[in-house]
Amino acid sequence: MDSKALKAEFPILNQEINGHPLVYLDNGATTQKPRAVIEAVKHYYEWDNANVHRGVHTLGSRATDAYEGAREKVAKFLNAASSREIIFTRGTTTSLNLVASGYARQKLQEGDEIVLTQMEHHSNLIPWQQVAKATGATLKYIPMQSDGTVRIEDVEATVTEQTKLVAITFVSNVLGTINPIKEIAEIAHRKGAIIVVDGAQSTPHMKVDVRALNVDFYAFSGHKMCAPTGIGALYGKAELLESMEPIEFGGEMIDFVELYDSSWKEIPWKFEGGTPIIAGAVGLGAAIDFLEQIGLDNIDRHERKITRYAVEQLSNIEGVSIYGPLENRAGLVTFNLGEVHPHDVATVLDTEGIAVRAGHHCCQPLMRWLKVSATARASFYLYNTEEDVDLLARSLVKTKEFFGYEPIR
Structure with missing residues (x-):
């Protein structure tokens, strides 16, 4: 995989920030968009823009084909049994809230257990807190090891016959931990x-x-995989989705409406009230085509190589603390530089044209578990290179000097 060549497919990366070529290392927050995605959305607005499902005119038919075609692509991308199991949402947060409100609040009761981990993003924590408050269910947490991983024996011990729902991240956005889903x-x-x-x-x-x-x-979000913001999807097994009630009501999700009662469409449409995110779905479909052309296995191998290199380079800098497992981690490195606040680290790096994330990363309980208030995070994607990591490492040394540290010899 030629990351340098791929970088040319992303117009935004061809710019300077503060007089330096942009080194974008904030992919965990959002990824950049290739020309193929930008052009797909542009084409939809220029040629096919119309509402879906309702119209019999040509534009309406083309828009519907593009929208439902994107759903088919998502189903194939995840190897779902049917596109009926794919609901378009605004993203991961909306998807998780849909499950919490449409499934868990209806099914759980006092005495039931919801099992989580302390590494969860707030989007996969707060909805379950609210479910517990509404139903009387209890929250339980799988213990984490010192490197931020979970052991299967601890999962066995935490999940009991009273557990009705386990909510867990596949990959931690802070630690890079890959959980054994x-x-x-x-x-x-x-x-x-x-x-x-x-x-x-x-x-x-x-x-x-x-x-x-x-x-x-x-649940997943499109904007973290080269698609536009504001689009994502929820996969759910058909029998579970069919057992759920919708949580948004209005046009498009109905079958028949009377004055005092209404009935709903079949899945997935009963969960997609109102005008959907049509252009976003088109962009998501184009992003899936783009990623599959490169190959997800190739992307995975590339990111693991970059991450190993980044861990090695940053570990050689005195004062840098790296969080999470050193082996078998996803494509990000979360770190702190001595006593320098992560926001200050990120600000100095920005003067060098390097974009990283700093803060609690929507994981405040995890920050407390790590015994820090915040961290800096460099997260990688298919267009990042070892040269990007070298620039990051050199700039961190400059950051040390800026804040009065002795330079590394």
């Missing part, structure tokens, strides 16, 4: 629970097969 799903099902997976940080970077993993719900 297939094994956790087997334990959850054996004990009578369902499993909900936050796939925001896994879907862009590795091949995901929801049937092989045997997950019940799987």
Whole structure:
């Protein structure tokens, strides 16, 4: 995979920031968009813009074909049994809230357990807190090892016959931990629970097969995988989706409306009230085509190589602390530089044209577990190179000097 050549496909990367070529290392927050995606959205607005499903005119038919065609691409991308199991949403957060409100609040009751980890993004934590408050269910947490991983034996001990739902991230957006989802799903099902997976940080970077993993719900966002912002999807097993009530009501999701009662369309449309995110779906379909042309396995191998190199280079800088497992981690490195606040680190790096994320990364409980208030994070994607890592390492040395550290010799 030629990352330098791929970088040329992303117009935004061909610019200078503060007099330096842009080194974009904030892909965990959002990825950049290739020309193929930009052109697909542009073409939709210039040629096919119309509302879907409702019109019989040519533009309406073309828009509907593009929208439903994107759903088919998502289903194939995740190896879902049917496109009926794919619901378009605004992203991972909306998808997880849909499961929490449309499934968990209706099914759970006092005495039931919801099992999580402390590495969860707020989007996969707060909805379950609210479910617990509304239903009387109890939150439980799988213990984490010192390197930020979980052990299968601890999953076995935490998930009990009272557990009705396990909600867990596939990949931690802070630690880079890759959780053993297939094994956790087997334990959850054996004990009578369902499993909900936050796939925001896994879907862009590795091949995901929801049937092989045997997950019940799987959520992801398009903007983290070269697609536009504001579009994502929820995969759910058909029988579970059919058992759920919609949480948004209005046009498009109805079958028949009377004055005092209404009935709903079949899945997935009963969950997509109102005018959907048509252009976003078109862009997501184009992003899937782009990524599959490169190959998810190639992307995974490339990112693991870059990440190993980054861990090595940053570990050689005195004062840098790296969080998360050193082996078998996803494409990000979260770190701190001595006593320098991560926001200050990110600000100095920006003067060198390097974009990293700094803060609690929507993981405040995890920050407390790490015993820090915040961290800096460099997250990689298919267009990043070892040269980007070298620039990051050199700039971190400059940051040390800026804040009064002795230079590394």
